[in-house]
Amino acid sequence: xxxxxxxxxxxxxxxxxxxxxxxxxxxxxxxxxxxxxxxxxxxxxxxxxxxxxxxxxxxxxxxxxxxxxxxxxxxxxxxxxxxxxxxxxxxxxxxxxxxxxxxxxxxxxxxxxxxxxxxxxxxxxxxxxxxxxxxxxxxxxxxxxxxxxxxxxxxxxxxxxxxxxxxxxxxxxx
Numbered sequence: 538x539x540x541x542x543x544x545x546x547x548x549x550x551x552x553x554x555x556x557x558x559x560x561x562x563x564x565x566x567x568x569x570x571x572x573x574x575x576x577x578x579x580x581x582x583x584x585x586x587x588x589x590x591x592x593x594x595x596x597x598x599x600x601x602x603x604x605x606x607x608x609x610x611x612x613x614x615x616x617x618x619x620x621x622x623x624x625x626x627x628x629x630x631x632x633x634x635x636x637x638x639x640x641x642x643x644x645x646x647x648x649x650x651x652x653x654x655x656x657x658x659x660x661x662x663x664x665x666x667x668x669x670x671x672x673x674x675x676x677x678x679x680x681x682x683x684x685x686x687x688x689x690x691x692x693x694x695x696x697x698x699x700x701x702x703x704x705x706x707x708x709x710x711x
Contacts (some may be wrong), residue, residue, distance in 0.1 A: 542591050546584045553580045652682050 561573050589673060655678040662671030 539591065539595050543588060546587055546591075549585050550580055553577070648685055652678055657679070 557573055557576055562569050565573070655674060659671045659674030659678060660669075662674055
C-alpha cells in the first residue's frame with residue numbers, strides 16, 4: 538500500500554511537468570524558463586514533504602506494531618511466571634503438609650507406645666499387690682490420653698490455624 542502512495546506522487550510530478558512544458562511557449566528565454574521552473578520547484582517541494590510524511594507515518598506504524606508485539610510477549614511471560622510461581626508454592630505446601638502428616642504419625646506412635654508402657658507399669662503394680670500405685674498409674678495414663686485426645690479434637694475443629702493449600706486451578710484457567 539505504501540508503494541502505491543509513493544508511485545502516485547512520482548506520477549503526479551511527471552504529469553505536472555509534462556503539462557507545464559506543453560503549455561510553455563516554444564521559445565524559452567530567461568523569463569519563460571523562470572515561469573516553468575518556479576512551479577516545478579514548488580510541486581517537487583510539495584511532493585518531497587508528502588513523501589516525508591508518508592515515511593514518518595509508516596515508521597510510526599511499524600514502531601507501534603513492534604511495541605504492541607513486545608507488550609504482548611511481556612504479558613505472556615509475566616502470566617507464565619505467575620503460573621510457575623503458583624505451581625512451586627502449591628508443591629511446597631503439599632510437601633510441608635506431607636512432612637507435617639508424617640511427623641504427626643510418628644508423634645502419635647510415640648504417644649501410643651508411651652501410653653501402653655504406662656499401662657504396663659500400672660498392670661505390673663496391680664499384679665505386684667500395689668493396687669493404689671497401679672490405680673494412680675492408670676489414672677495418670679488416662680488423663681494424659683484424654684488431654685492428647687482433647688488437643689487432637691481441637692485441631693480437627695480448626696480452632697488452631699493450619700497451613701492452607703492454595704488452589705492454582707483458578708490461576709491456570711485465566
